[in-house]
Amino acid sequence: MKIALIGYGKMGKAIEQIALDRGHEIVLKIDETNLSDFTKENIAKAGVAIEFTGPHTAYENILKLLDLGVPTISGSTGWLDKMDTVQALCNNNNGSFIYASNFSVGVNLFFELNKKLAALMHPHKEYDVALEEIHHTQKRDAPSGTAITLAEGVMETYSEKKTWVNDVQLDSLLPQADELLIVSKRIDPDPGTHTIRYSSEIDDITITHSAHSRQGFALGAVIAAEFLKDKKGIFTMKEVLGL
Template identity: 70%
Template structure:
């Protein structure tokens, strides 16, 4: 499979290494120094594009890729309020798109555990729920996309929680996400249910970027010959 990498930082290079190990070919790399190379002619050399950039460039990059007709995997965070615009482009151009806030197989299993635990805990009103996420200091957005996904899953059960808040004292109807930036942590996410009697905590700790990179490549392999909008639940058959 021929892959275009849109975003060639630490994550892009980790994806490249896994893709090459799995016998794929990287035919295009785009970073901040060659954004003008993101053209239809260059992109059409690829079977799939994998996009990991930032909150300020993701929508523009993804819109171009969909219009160019290439299936796209994206892991950029911090832009999801603009997702309806992209979904309109995908519908208009009969595109192929897979988004995940986190591509790690372990994290996607953790998502399922989070939903199950929230359902078990919700009837027990003595417990308060909160989240914490820790990432390296180069991460540009806070809270992390993974933390937001975890919070939204909890709020689907805890319907009395109307929104999440970040690093402020929460009101009764708010769910607290605490964000910390500590090197070299690639990602630690913790959900805690706390009462006067005890605490119940689940944590996912990433040791490196390999899990994220492998998941992104598996996602690219999955969508290559498909049309529509997908998630890691489809890739992992969850």
């Protein structure tokens, strides 16, 4: 499989190594130094593109890739308010697209565990629920996309929680009864730790996913690319992993 990497930072380099190890070929690598190479002619060499950039560039990158007709994997966060436009373009162009807030196989299993635990805990009103996420200081957005996905998983059951709120001042925000608190911490060199905690006066129940490196995210992105190649439509990691 021939892959274009849109975004060649730490994540892009991790994806490159895993893709090569799995027998794939990297035919294009785009970063801030060679944006002029992001052309129709160069993209046409690839069977799939993997986009990992940032909240200020991801949306335009995805639109360009879908306009050029290349199956697109995106793991960038911070642009999801424009998801409807991206999905409409993909459908109108008979394209192929997968977005995930986190491509790690372990995290996607954790998403399902989170929903199951929320359903078990919801009848027990003596417990308050809150989330915490920790990332390295170079992460640009807060809360993380993974934390938002986890919060949305909780709110599927906790319908009384109308929205999530983010505290980046570390335990200084008191949420309203209809708000789900996400505390964001930035501590080097943490690649990603996410915790859901149910607290009562008697005890706490906590589930945590701790990433040891970027390798899990990178492997999942390559697995998603292998799944998407030669398919049409919009998919999620649930379909990729058969969850």
